[in-house]
Amino acid sequence: MSRPTQVVIVGGGFGGLEAAKALHDAPVEVTLIDRQNHHCFQPLLYQVATATLSPADVAWPIRGILSRQKNVRVVMANVTGIDADARLVRTNSGDFPYDHLVLATGATHAYFGHDEWAPSAPGLKRIEDATEIRRRILTAFERAELATDAAERERLTTFVVVGGGPTGVEMAGAISDMAHEALAPDFRNVEPAASRVLLVEAGPRLLAAFPEALSAYTRQALERRGVQVLLGAPVTRIAEDHVMLGERRLPAGAVIWAAGVAASAAADWLGAERDRAGRVIVGPDLSVPGRPEVFAIGDTAAVPWEPGRTVPGVAPAAKQMGAYVGRLIGDRARGEAGSAPFRYRHAGDLATIGRKAAVVRLRRLTLKGYAAWLFWGVVHVYFLIGLRNRIAVAFSWAWDYLTFGRRARLITEPAGVRPAEAEREGSSGVPSAPAAAKAAQPDAAPVWR
Amino acid sequence: MSRPTQVVIVGGGFGGLEAAKALHDAPVEVTLIDRQNHHCFQPLLYQVATATLSPADVAWPIRGILSRQKNVRVVMANVTGIDADARLVRTNSGDFPYDHLVLATGATHAYFGHDEWAPSAPGLKRIEDATEIRRRILTAFERAELATDAAERERLTTFVVVGGGPTGVEMAGAISDMAHEALAPDFRNVEPAASRVLLVEAGPRLLAAFPEALSAYTRQALERRGVQVLLGAPVTRIAEDHVMLGERRLPAGAVIWAAGVAASAAADWLGAERDRAGRVIVGPDLSVPGRPEVFAIGDTAAVPWEPGRTVPGVAPAAKQMGAYVGRLIGDRARGEAGSAPFRYRHAGDLATIGRKAAVVRLRRLTLKGYAAWLFWGVVHVYFLIGLRNRIAVAFSWAWDYLTFGRRARLITEPAGVRPAEAEREGSSGVPSAPAAAKAAQPDAAPVWR
Numbered sequence: 001m002s003r004p005t006q007v008v009i010v011g012g013g014f015g016g017l018e019a020a021k022a023l024h025d026a027p028v029e030v031t032l033i034d035r036q037n038h039h040c041f042q043p044l045l046y047q048v049a050t051a052t053l054s055p056a057d058v059a060w061p062i063r064g065i066l067s068r069q070k071n072v073r074v075v076m077a078n079v080t081g082i083d084a085d086a087r088l089v090r091t092n093s094g095d096f097p098y099d100h101l102v103l104a105t106g107a108t109h110a111y112f113g114h115d116e117w118a119p120s121a122p123g124l125k126r127i128e129d130a131t132e133i134r135r136r137i138l139t140a141f142e143r144a145e146l147a148t149d150a151a152e153r154e155r156l157t158t159f160v161v162v163g164g165g166p167t168g169v170e171m172a173g174a175i176s177d178m179a180h181e182a183l184a185p186d187f188r189n190v191e192p193a194a195s196r197v198l199l200v201e202a203g204p205r206l207l208a209a210f211p212e213a214l215s216a217y218t219r220q221a222l223e224r225r226g227v228q229v230l231l232g233a234p235v236t237r238i239a240e241d242h243v244m245l246g247e248r249r250l251p252a253g254a255v256i257w258a259a260g261v262a263a264s265a266a267a268d269w270l271g272a273e274r275d276r277a278g279r280v281i282v283g284p285d286l287s288v289p290g291r292p293e294v295f296a297i298g299d300t301a302a303v304p305w306e307p308g309r310t311v312p313g314v315a316p317a318a319k320q321m322g323a324y325v326g327r328l329i330g331d332r333a334r335g336e337a338g339s340a341p342f343r344y345r346h347a348g349d350l351a352t353i354g355r356k357a358a359v360v361r362l363r364r365l366t367l368k369g370y371a372a373w374l375f376w377g378v379v380h381v382y383f384l385i386g387l388r389n390r391i392a393v394a395f396s397w398a399w400d401y402l403t404f405g406r407r408a409r410l411i412t413e414p415a416g417v418r419p420a421e422a423e424r425e426g427s428s429g430v431p432s433a434p435a436a437a438k439a440a441q442p443d444a445a446p447v448w449r
Numbered sequence: 450m451s452r453p454t455q456v457v458i459v460g461g462g463f464g465g466l467e468a469a470k471a472l473h474d475a476p477v478e479v480t481l482i483d484r485q486n487h488h489c490f491q492p493l494l495y496q497v498a499t500a501t502l503s504p505a506d507v508a509w510p511i512r513g514i515l516s517r518q519k520n521v522r523v524v525m526a527n528v529t530g531i532d533a534d535a536r537l538v539r540t541n542s543g544d545f546p547y548d549h550l551v552l553a554t555g556a557t558h559a560y561f562g563h564d565e566w567a568p569s570a571p572g573l574k575r576i577e578d579a580t581e582i583r584r585r586i587l588t589a590f591e592r593a594e595l596a597t598d599a600a601e602r603e604r605l606t607t608f609v610v611v612g613g614g615p616t617g618v619e620m621a622g623a624i625s626d627m628a629h630e631a632l633a634p635d636f637r638n639v640e641p642a643a644s645r646v647l648l649v650e651a652g653p654r655l656l657a658a659f660p661e662a663l664s665a666y667t668r669q670a671l672e673r674r675g676v677q678v679l680l681g682a683p684v685t686r687i688a689e690d691h692v693m694l695g696e697r698r699l700p701a702g703a704v705i706w707a708a709g710v711a712a713s714a715a716a717d718w719l720g721a722e723r724d725r726a727g728r729v730i731v732g733p734d735l736s737v738p739g740r741p742e743v744f745a746i747g748d749t750a751a752v753p754w755e756p757g758r759t760v761p762g763v764a765p766a767a768k769q770m771g772a773y774v775g776r777l778i779g780d781r782a783r784g785e786a787g788s789a790p791f792r793y794r795h796a797g798d799l800a801t802i803g804r805k806a807a808v809v810r811l812r813r814l815t816l817k818g819y820a821a822w823l824f825w826g827v828v829h830v831y832f833l834i835g836l837r838n839r840i841a842v843a844f845s846w847a848w849d850y851l852t853f854g855r856r857a858r859l860i861t862e863p864a865g866v867r868p869a870e871a872e873r874e875g876s877s878g879v880p881s882a883p884a885a886a887k888a889a890q891p892d893a894a895p896v897w898r
Contacts, residue, residue: 054503056857063635186512408505
């Protein structure tokens with residue numbers, strides 16, 4: 001009896017999960033590798049960052065999602081490279097041989113060559129990003145409450161969001177809503193309603209992928225809720241307490257990055273051809289040219305779409321690619337012949353702005369305002385994983401809507417800082433480097449062959 | 450017009466909150482200082498540590514709780530000392546003068562002189578403790594899934610809980626339930642049902658504050674769910690991967706500390722007389738001898754109770770003391786005379802063991818098993834803060850009970866470690882010390898006068 005076909009999927013995001021699920025009835029053994037144990041529903045991360053939802057509302061353990069699929073095993077490991085000739089995926093927990101390989105490793109933040117901006121301006125790709133942003137925003141208000149200098153208080157309650165795509169728009173609108181509604185009764189010295197949110201975009205309009213009319217509506221909707229929109233304003237420098245737009249200096253209490261992403265290291269691992277954003281250039285069946293057994297999907301792949309455009313880095317695209325590749329590999333494992341090329345079906349674009357305002361562009365229908373916001377909510381709840389989370393999130397949203405509350409307004413410290421150590425350090429609050437390094441050091445990984 | 454009486458409360462736990470609330474109609478201005486922004490419902494922290502609840506289910510922003518009380522302002526700051534003669538509380542954000550001072554700073558873990566055990570055996574006092582313990586337990590299973598060595602796999606799925614009081618019992622029972630029920634379907638190589646939980650207690654029985662019969666029942670109930678109980682077994686050494694009981698070595702995948710607490714630094718700040726656990730010795734009205742305007746309450750105070758005993762460090766005691774002190778200070782501010790001494794009313798003791806098992810001892814009634822478990826659940830939901838959280842927690846419990854699930858099974862990294870940095874470090878996964886120190890460094894605090 002021959003060994004079953006081995007399929008390795010790297011990445012447990014939208015693309016990787018769909019690929020695994022599509023193989024449920026194929027004569028294969030699937031190994032899904034991810035460096036984290038959970039699948040993160042990225043479209044709702046901004047709600048963790050603005051204290052509406054908790055991490056467990058938008059993330060689920062991957063092995064929990066796939067536990068009933070008996071031909072899948074889930075491995076939590078860091079991929080360090082790929083030996084494409086030997087057909088091996090190398091990780092810090094050993095090597096994994098494959099007959100077919102799917103790279104679904106997504107994207108991460110890119111700072112246009114200015115990686116030094118990263119500590120000052122976190123992006124929003126992982127749970128930890130969201131809780132860090134939440135911490136910075138809430139801490140800025142706490143410090144503003146104690147500030148005696150009016151200019152300092154104003155700086156601390158000024159938030160700069162860099163990037164006018166859907167993520168930037170959602171963050172700017174949500175911070176503004178949070179400041180004006182949920183936080184306002186809580187403070188005595190600070191007027192959260194007087195806090196300022198600046199949304200900075202280098203291009204000429206917000207939501208560049210949307211029709212002009214919706215971009216204009218979005219700008220007005222944001223300005224009505226007190227967000228200042230700066231267009232044609234590329235960022236030239238970012239520090240912890242300010243952002244430079246050329247000559248103009250914007251003091252800030254926190255800076256959030258929503259302006260650039262770059263593909264994961266998949267192209268590096270393969271030594272494959274890549275585009276300017278680092279994405280692996282793939283063929284019509286999403287395989288890597290010259291390596292028909294290796295596929296790249298989702299944000300980490302550059303897939304030709306319309307003339308001059310590639311498939312956008314959105315969740316539905318990743319899911320379609322994952323399903324396609326899963327079926328293709330299943331067919332091959334069953335010995336069935338070829339397959340039609342991948343064709344992306346663009347269902348539409350959605351972006352939420354804030355309370356009761358969103359924009360939706362479907363193929364035949366455009367919505368804005370309240371109807372769009374309801375539609376956006378229903379779609380996102382529908383695509384959550386698991387009935388329980390749908391109930392929990394719908395309940396949170398309903399409660400917040402009625403009470404203007406946000407219940408997850410917690411400042412949780414990074415685990416490397418213990419209050420006792422902070423006290424021993426005196427009033428500076430800076431932990432000693434050995435203590436922080438020791439606290440952050442993970443266990444040595446076991447060896448697997 | 451004279452300045453209103455200034456009351457400073459240090460600590461936003463059960464005691465501090467009750468004191469603030471009791472002053473709601475007093476002619477005072479209250480400043481409540483806490484180093485964190487949230488109040489943590491400690492009795493349910495073990496459920497965050499075992500992936501049943503999320504942090505936001507058991508913690509609420511203090512200023513949110515007190516937002517409607519107009520004579521209270523909340524300050525997030527680290528107290529560095531007290532000048533009792535000048536009547537000033539010193540913090541890293543400035544000095545706060547007081548006419549009356551309430552110290553409600555609680556307790557922290559104590560390792561019987563072995564502080565070096567702390568990194569290997571986290572305790573359970575703060576949200577960050579709970580998520581760290583959760584991370585260690587879930588990571589141990591992830592690594593066990595990849596282990597090829599049977600002894601290593603067995604070590605990784607062995608969990609040692611040190612301390613046989615209510616916290617230790619709850620943790621041991623919950624880890625056992627989690628491993629046998631929620632995690633079992635998720636793994637292929639590991640048999641979570643074969644994982645072992647050891648509860649280690651130096652004394653002769655579990656739950657030393659409970660009647661013997663309930664201690665015996667608890668031990669049996671734990672053993673029936675697969676927990677190994679070791680009594681008369683003081684720990685002599687703790688490392689990341691094992692615990693020593695004298696000559697006997699227990700390999701472990703994670704160690705949890707539930708054995709010793711010591712009072713906060715309040716006695717240090719005051720230079721006051723303290724007992725062996727570091728608690729401030731207080732008089733019949735909970736004031737510090739010689740300082741009638743300074744009070745200490747809750748876990749940080751040693752309050753005489755029955756002959757040879759002090760009031761236990763439990764939440765109801767802290768709340769009663771807080772309410773008492775709040776009323777006393779309010780009376781003084783109104784110019785009303787003296788007050789009866791504080792009298793603690795012990796309602797009873799509760800401890801939960803696991804699914805459908807708990808022990809309850811009230812003054813006239815003892816319960817065990819299913820009835821006790823229901824009672825425990827109702828009491829804890831009742832004492833949560835806010836209707837919304839009661840609904841959310843009750844819903845989580847009901848869902849978990851029916852499905853044997855645990856939905857918060859997330860491994861979230863400490864914020865000082867970014868996966869990109871882990872990759873750059875190669876397979877060791879250890880971040881460079883400067884990176885970890887930089888990530889953990891909070892902003893410089895503003896000065897307030």
